[in-house]
Amino acid sequence: MTTVANGVNVQALLDAREVLKGAPEAAQFVWRASSKWQNGVHSTSTVKEFYGLGAEQTHRNEAVFDADHPEVFAAEDNGITPIEYLLVGLASCLTAGVASVAQNRGIQLRSVEATLEGKHDIRGILGVDADVRNGFTDIKVTFNIDADASKQDIEALVAQSQKRSAVFDALTNPTDVTVEVA
Template sequence: MPMSVINEIDVDALQDSIDTLRTNPTLARATFAVDGSWQGGYRITTRTGALSQGGERDATRVAKFEMTSDEPVAALGTDTAPTPAEYVLHALAGCYTVTITAHAALRGIELKGIRLELEVDLDMRGFLGIDASVRPGLQQIRIGVDLDAPNTTRKQLEELIALVERRSTIRDTLVNPVDVVTTLT
């Protein structure tokens, strides 16, 4: 059977993965990890930890990738790296890209380009405890999506974006409560 590749995605392999996860849902469960070390001021460096999927631990990802965050000078940081809020936007943009690409490929939509523009609002009064009525979290995220898909109708692209809003794991994490457990070790 010939392999079909759309948007650099092996659609047959993607469909095989979907079929496998349908029959063995345990394989669909994954745990990602990072370990962080303070670098002074507002700076932290994190490294990827082991990936666990379906009960199997993949230690090849331990310290494979490194990320650093800081704050801008205006927020008393040293502006040496993206802020945590920018990493949230990056995570959302990355997840949108994966979700758009995979679901477009499954629908036979060939993409020539994806451009995402994201913005987030934050009111520092909540974080600093100045005003108890202001949440410390992000207030609103806006995402502009520009898809270059010459052989696709506007309606098909709107349906794809509606699907992305339902299937993006990072978007779902941001719009629905997640149990976050903090333990002092």
């Protein structure tokens, strides 16, 4: 097999898969974020620590995300809207999947670009019509991939990346969510 360099350490992932087969408890991760209200509909969220492999873990750097709403919502637009963060999560998750699967299948990538469109009927969140849901009506992701592979192989990469995507699953399947006051 030719050596491909997509920068994904697939061997480490495959090794992890073998190890975790016999140690399901180590596979239990907890991802965390905390947020603070600033003013208006502007908030700042930070992400640094998480739990996994049986221990507390830390990102190399703390990441800070501002969320707000645009001026057409009569807000100050100090950051993207929360629902746009879902598109960011989906795009980056699927792209990571494409790179990993390509590496595993020996496909050299030259460029991977995705554009995302989430259709949203805001009558739901504004309470205009009780029959309109709050969330996305639908989401469309379009990949543009340049790689040493046939169109069919590229389509298979994209299909497989969805099959193994945490965010694709979180968006397409219901999740039990608890929100409480401490």
